[in-house]
Amino acid sequence: MDEAHTNASGDDKHHDLIIVGAGPAALTAAIYTTREDIDTLLIERGVVGGLAAVTDKIDNYPGFPDGIEGLELSNNLRKQAERFGAVIELGEVMSITDEGEYKKLETTDGDMYAKAVLLATGSDYKKIGVPGEAEYYARGVHYCATCDGAFYRDKKLVVVGGGNSAVQESIFLTRFASHIDLLVRSTIKASDVLQQDLQKFVDEGKITVHLGTATDEIVGENNVVTKVVGIQDGKKVEFPTDGVFVFVGLMPNSQFLANSGVKLDKIGFVETDNRLETAVKGVYAAGDIRSGATMQIASAAGEGATAALMIREHLEGREHAMPN
Amino acid sequence: MPKNITIFTTNTCAYCGMVKQYLSAKGHSYEVVNLDDNPERQAEAMALSGAMTVPVTVVTKQDDSQEVIVGWNLAKLAPAVA
Numbered sequence: 001m002d003e004a005h006t007n008a009s010g011d012d013k014h015h016d017l018i019i020v021g022a023g024p025a026a027l028t029a030a031i032y033t034t035r036e037d038i039d040t041l042l043i044e045r046g047v048v049g050g051l052a053a054v055t056d057k058i059d060n061y062p063g064f065p066d067g068i069e070g071l072e073l074s075n076n077l078r079k080q081a082e083r084f085g086a087v088i089e090l091g092e093v094m095s096i097t098d099e100g101e102y103k104k105l106e107t108t109d110g111d112m113y114a115k116a117v118l119l120a121t122g123s124d125y126k127k128i129g130v131p132g133e134a135e136y137y138a139r140g141v142h143y144c145a146t147c148d149g150a151f152y153r154d155k156k157l158v159v160v161g162g163g164n165s166a167v168q169e170s171i172f173l174t175r176f177a178s179h180i181d182l183l184v185r186s187t188i189k190a191s192d193v194l195q196q197d198l199q200k201f202v203d204e205g206k207i208t209v210h211l212g213t214a215t216d217e218i219v220g221e222n223n224v225v226t227k228v229v230g231i232q233d234g235k236k237v238e239f240p241t242d243g244v245f246v247f248v249g250l251m252p253n254s255q256f257l258a259n260s261g262v263k264l265d266k267i268g269f270v271e272t273d274n275r276l277e278t279a280v281k282g283v284y285a286a287g288d289i290r291s292g293a294t295m296q297i298a299s300a301a302g303e304g305a306t307a308a309l310m311i312r313e314h315l316e317g318r319e320h321a322m323p324n
Numbered sequence: 325m326p327k328n329i330t331i332f333t334t335n336t337c338a339y340c341g342m343v344k345q346y347l348s349a350k351g352h353s354y355e356v357v358n359l360d361d362n363p364e365r366q367a368e369a370m371a372l373s374g375a376m377t378v379p380v381t382v383v384t385k386q387d388d389s390q391e392v393i394v395g396w397n398l399a400k401l402a403p404a405v406a
Contacts, residue, residue, distance in 0.1 A: 023339075045340075045398070046339075046342075046396065047338045047339050047396060048342065053338035054338045054339075056336065069336075070338070071336065071338050071341070074338065075341075090342075090346060090398055093396070108398075108399075137377040138376060138377045138394070138395075139374070139376060140376065141377055142376070143377060144339075144377075146334075146336035146337060146338065147334070147336075147337045147338070147339060147340075147377055147378055148376055148377045148378070149334075149336075150334045150360055150363070150366070150378075151359075151366060151370075151376040151377070153363060228374050243376070271404050293388070
């Protein structure tokens, strides 16, 4: 981890609250708890800001009439949380054990203890699970347009997916690519506004949308991706390409919760009650990791605020039921 | 302590910011090669990393041996710059 964060008594292992993750839900919660002088430590294994940080443009987060780059929004959230004393340490939580008053978190920097834990680890992009995908990972198959798009100047690309991320990132990739084939298994699920934006690039000939096209295989030669094989109307269709970007949905970052007592749904998202508390008393969840989450940054921030208030009540020993 | 550190980045890469923040917090200076500004150096980054991605962090040790860390990988970066 980066630097040891100590609580008021100088103990860097015991805290009132440990937040696992540092995305919008986590940072919002930290803004609330640190403003209440709750000793709060955030532990992040990936990127501060989570998936929001690697999203090109965010147009639906309130307060930004012209939209905002995901990285800028993430940096702003981080600065705001740090302004009130939030400390983000880099590391990974491997397991959580309920030991009564304190929860034990096994981390890459040793065991840590907290009276309350907020799970805000979010989600990552799913893999398609087709031949060639793993073989060409980062060498032609990518999951982060803002990271890897620059390697495809004046080249042809395939983007797989039909949701908001696939459409948003396809539009971003037109900055670099000469042409993009967007392979959509069924129909476009992106918002109307994004679909209208997409249409402009379709009209310009920069993006071609292939509806009803399942991705079957990613093929390469001499260590380089050369084409994607799709299935359309039961027939194989080939899409010559220099690279593939995949945005086919999200999977929860909840593997570390096995044997924790935290109840997961059948996909692996964390189940909570209406106070955002999990099956383990004192352990809460907010944002994309939560079962039933809407996978929106604004929702994650709202859940972060709600969780912070519930955690404050828990720490003060004055919990009461929320109305249904 | 490494002899020098070079990070290949792009303007929009969030993970690159994590590498920079980590190295700064540890008191390391580093050179940045921004591939948006210097696209002619993409081939160099790819040759070093074997991948088409950033960040690529090249740590040159005191004995001039090099360690290349692909992506934001704290488990590899931390010991490489220790």
